[in-house]
Amino acid sequence: MEPIVSRLDLTALFCDVDDFCQTFEWAWAHQPQLPSMPGEKRSRSRLRLSEVMTIVIAFHASGARTFKDFYTLTVLPHWRKAFPNLVSYTRFVELMPWCLMLLCCFLMTRRGEMTGIAFVDSTPIEVCHPARAHSHKVFKHQVGWGKSSTGWKFGFKLHLIINEHGELLAFKLTPANTDDRAPVAEMTEGIFGKLFGDRGYISQKLFEELYERGLKLITKRKRNMKQKLVTLMDKILLRKRSLIESVNDQLKNICQIEHSRHRSYWNFLVNLMAGLIAYTYQPKLPSLDLQPKGLPALPPAIF
Known part of the structure; x- marks a missing residue:
């Protein structure tokens, strides 16, 4: 079966996400933290959160009907050069809730301009x-x-x-x-x-x-x-x-x-946040062609 091609520029998307994650992690590290317990170890996945976020967002721009098909038929066999530390589908689903907060914060940076x-x-x-x-x-x-x-x-x-x-x-x-x-x-x-x-x-x-x-x-x-x-x-x-x-x-x-x-409340929120982010990356958004600036104001009308 042919791979499902995402409509996004994967490299540009990953650069945006990874730059944001690095800035967020630096700011988080400089905030006051609770003291660690003696001998405490923090486990880390071999797949970075920025990579998890990129794959989840790319799914919502791919046109694939299910994430499982997208991950098993496209990501695992065809994206290993871009993501050399890929994990199994089951493990990836377990990692998705960990990127929820970062997805919410990243979405705030993708908001549009206040135009009035x-x-x-x-x-x-x-x-x-x-x-x-x-x-x-x-x-x-x-x-x-x-x-x-x-x-x-x-x-x-x-x-x-x-x-x-x-x-x-x-x-x-x-x-x-x-x-x-x-x-x-x-x-x-x-x-x-x-x-x-x-x-x-x-x-x-x-x-x-x-x-x-x-x-x-x-x-x-x-x-x-x-x-x-x-x-x-x-x-x-x-x-x-x-x-x-x-x-x-x-x-x-x-x-x-x-x-x-x-099947999970947290993955529902991940799905929603990633879908909203994928929308902001569309090459052409629905828009209105309004009256150019500089023209005289239109008269009032009864409505």
């Missing part, structure tokens, strides 16, 4: 088929039932904020029964300008809280609400809110952040 325009949305992350929810044990007491436009889902909910270039600005994982508006205040710390969302984010209290911090929440109006004067550009951007839905689609269908084969 942001879009917010949420998408369900199913952990099993709804018919098997009653017998699900891996994420017991950590997930919930949530209803989306496509029906009831059992699992988590991923909340995302992106800019008009499709770059990730903030994210948060909650049970599926969490209100979309609940994590917005925390997620928007440090974000300014305008935030566009659907009708599920309508809240006077949330609007006032964000407005005091310099962030204006703009949503579509319900039928029973009065019309409001908004600029034509804001009206156009509301119609372009589907950009974030394209990002959610790519995260699920290209980066594969959702599947029902998880």
Whole structure:
């Protein structure tokens, strides 16, 4: 069988990850540490954490349906020159949770630029088929039932904020029964300008809280609400809110952040973080071609 080729530049990815890990380890070593016990030995794997992170991220850009096929059919037989200290598939799965904290920190360095325009949305992350929810044990007491436009889902909910270039600005994982508006205040710390969302984010209290911090929440109006004067550009951007839905689609269908084969809570988080990082390395992200700077402002419109 032919190897599965990753869409990422493996060398560039490893350099970024390894440079980050070296900086992180240096900073960690210079922090106050608990005293070691006499004779204590710290075991080390022959495969470095930066190599584990690189392989996990590369999987999410490979198009392979399962990590086991990717590792056994591509990594082990064809990547030994790049990773001479490869371990077995079983051992590699045991090492994956150890890189979770580094993946989270590395993802923070891959966030996009604050441009003054942001879009917010949420998408369900199913952990099993709804018919098997009653017998699900891996994420017991950590997930919930949530209803989306496509029906009831059992699992988590991923909340995302992106800019008009499709770059990730903030994210948060909650049970599926969490209100979309609940994590917005925390997620928007440090974000300014305008935030566009659907009708599920309508809240006077949330609007006032964000407005005091310099962030204006703009949503579509319900039928029973009065019309409001908004600029034509804001009206156009509301119609372009589907950009974030394209990002959610790519995260699920290209980066594969959702599947029902998880047997460990920690590896589920590793899978999610690596998928988000792989998305940031895509050569072309979904984006909007907005009005060039320097043109006169558009007149207000009734909406």
